[in-house]
Amino acid sequence: MTAFRAALLDLDGTLLDSIPDLAFAANAMRVELGMTPLREDVVATFVGKGVDNLVRRSLAGSLDGADPEPAEFDRAREAFFRHYHLVNGEKAVVYPGVIDGLKHLRDHGLKLAVVTNKPTEFTLPLLQRTGLAGFFEAVVCGDTCARRKPDPDQVLHACELLGVSVREAVTIGDSLNDAQAGRSAGTQVLVVPYGYNEGRDVRELDVDGIVDTLVDAAQWVALWNQNQNAAKTGS
Numbered sequence: 001m002t003a004f005r006a007a008l009l010d011l012d013g014t015l016l017d018s019i020p021d022l023a024f025a026a027n028a029m030r031v032e033l034g035m036t037p038l039r040e041d042v043v044a045t046f047v048g049k050g051v052d053n054l055v056r057r058s059l060a061g062s063l064d065g066a067d068p069e070p071a072e073f074d075r076a077r078e079a080f081f082r083h084y085h086l087v088n089g090e091k092a093v094v095y096p097g098v099i100d101g102l103k104h105l106r107d108h109g110l111k112l113a114v115v116t117n118k119p120t121e122f123t124l125p126l127l128q129r130t131g132l133a134g135f136f137e138a139v140v141c142g143d144t145c146a147r148r149k150p151d152p153d154q155v156l157h158a159c160e161l162l163g164v165s166v167r168e169a170v171t172i173g174d175s176l177n178d179a180q181a182g183r184s185a186g187t188q189v190l191v192v193p194y195g196y197n198e199g200r201d202v203r204e205l206d207v208d209g210i211v212d213t214l215v216d217a218a219q220w221v222a223l224w225n226q227n228q229n230a231a232k233t234g235s
Helices: 019-032 040-044 051-060 070-087 098-107 120-129 153-162 176-185 214-233
Strands: 006-009 111-115 138-140 169-173 188-191
Touching: 006 153, 006 214, 019 040, 019 051, 019 070, 051 070, 070 120, 098 111, 098 214, 111 153, 120 138, 138 153, 153 169, 153 176, 169 176, 169 214, 176 188, 188 214
Parallel strands: 006 111, 006 169, 111 138, 169 188
Antiparallel strands: none
C-alpha cells in the first residue's frame, strides 16, 4: 500500500446540493412540453448518470423509464439545457464541511480534482459561482473522456492530469457510479451518505469507508498516510 497524493471528488451530491437547480430545469422542461412538474425529491433520484439520463428519466417521470423517440428527446434535451443554463448555480448549496474538508485535504499535501458526469459547459460555471474552482488542479467532466462514470476512464484521466498513480489516489463520491468508477480504476473509495445515489443506501456499496463529511474524509486520509509512513519507517 502507498500514501495518498491526490483526491478525486464528485460534484453533485458530494460537494454541492444542486438538486434545486436541476429540478427547476427538469420541471421547466416538462411544463414546456405540456407535462406536470415532478417533486424535487423525485428528480433527485434521477441524478448521477449524466444529463442525458436525467432528461430521459424526467421525461418518463421514472428511474427506469423507456427511451423516448429521438425527436422528442432532442426537443426535451434542448429545453433542459436552455433552462439549466439560466439557473445553474443560482440555488446550489455547498454542503456543510466541504470547504474545511477541501482545505484539510490540501493542507495534507493532496492534489485535488473534480470528476463529474456533468457536462463541461455547466461544471466550470458552477464551480466558479459557488467559489470552489480555486481548490482544484484538474476538472474532468462528462464530456471529457470517451466514457463516463461508472466506467473508469475519467478517474484514470484525472490521475494522469495530476501526475499520480491510481494507487496514490482516493475517489470520494456519493453514489454507485463513483464507487464503481474508482474501484475499477484501482483507487481507494470513500462515500458520503448525504448525496443522491439514485435513492439507494450507500451502505450497499463496495467502498473502503463511509465518511459523514469531507472533514471526516480528510481525517481518514491523514490517518491512512500516517499509517503508511509509519510502516515505511518501521515505527
